[in-house]
Amino acid sequence: MMQRRPSPTDSPGDTATTVRGSLAAVYAPALYRPVPPVECDEDGYPFSDARPMAEGDFHGDVLGYARSTLQAWFADRNAYASTDKFLFLEEGNRRAAVVPDILVAFGPPGGPRQSYKHWEEGKAPDFILEVLSADNWRNDVIRKPALYADLGVREYWTFDPRGVRTDGGPPLEGWRFGAGGHRVAIPSTPDGGYLSQVLGLEICRDGRLLRFRDPESGEVLPDYLESEQMRRRAAAARQDAESRAASAEARAASAEARAASAEARLASEVAARRAVESRVAALERRARGQ
Secondary structure, eight states: OOOOOOOSOOOOOOBGGGOOSOHHHHTGGGSOOOOSSOEEOTTSOEEEOSSOSSSSHHHHHHHHHHHHHHHHHTTTSSEEEEESOOEEOSTTOTTOEEOOSEEEEESSOOSOOSOEEHHHHTBOOSEEEEEOOTTTHHIIIIIHHHHHHHHTOSEEEEEOTTOOOSSOOOSEEEEEEOGGGOEEEOOBOTTSOEEETTTTEEEEEETTEEEEEOTTTOOBOOOHHHHHHHHHHHHHHHHHHHHHHHHHHHHHHHHHHHHHHHHHHHHHHHHHHHHHHHHHHHHHHHHHHO
C-alpha cells in the first residue's frame, strides 16, 4: 500500500521579490496565448479557454495519473499539485502566463485554485513537467528551460510519450536549476529511472506512460483507479477473512455443543448404571438376609 513520505528537500524556490525585470518581455515567444472563448477571474486573469485540457489520450493519461498520485502522496503536507493550470508571471500583466502540464509547489497549501499567481503564492512552483506534442516541443525544450530557471523553478522535466522530438533528444529528461540559471541534467538511476530531489520520487517511463516510484520501497505509486482497485481487493480479502473466521468460530461452537451434549449423555448413562447397580446390590443383600 502506498505510504506518504516527506520530500527530502523542502526549501522553497525563489520568492516573487527576486524576479528581476520583465520575464514576459524577455520570454515573450514562450508565453501561452489563450484560445477564445476565455474565462477570467474577478481580477481579469484568464483561467480557462477553448484549448483542450489534454492533447490526446496519452497526454490525458499522463496528466490524470500525475494529478491523482501527487495530490495523494503530498496530501499531508503544505503542497500544491495541479495540471494544466495557468501560471501568471507578473502582477498586472494578464498576458504573462504559461500553462505547465504538471506543477508542484511546496509551502502554499493545497486546495483548488483558478490559477497560480506567482506574486500571490510568494514563490515559483518547485517542480514543472511538460508533456511534449508535435506543435509545442521546441517551445518546451528550447525556450521554457531558461524562463523557468529565471522564474525560480527548481526542477524542470519534459516527457515525450509519442516520440515527436526530431532533435534526437531523450523521451524523458530533467534539469535542476541553480543560482544564476545554472542548469544541471539529472542522470538516470541504474534501473532506468530519474530521481527528482524536489519530489523525493523517481520518475520513470512505462511505455508511453509516466510513473512515479518510491525510491525507498521501489513501489510504483498507483493512480486513483489502481488505488481504488487495491482498496476493493483489500476490502474483499478482509471480508473473506472475516467470513472464514466467523465460519470457524461457528464450527468450533458447534463442536463444543456436541461435546457438551456427549458429556451430558455419558453422565446420564453413568448415573443410570450406578442406580441399577445400587438396586442390584440392595436386592442381593436382601436375598442373603432371608
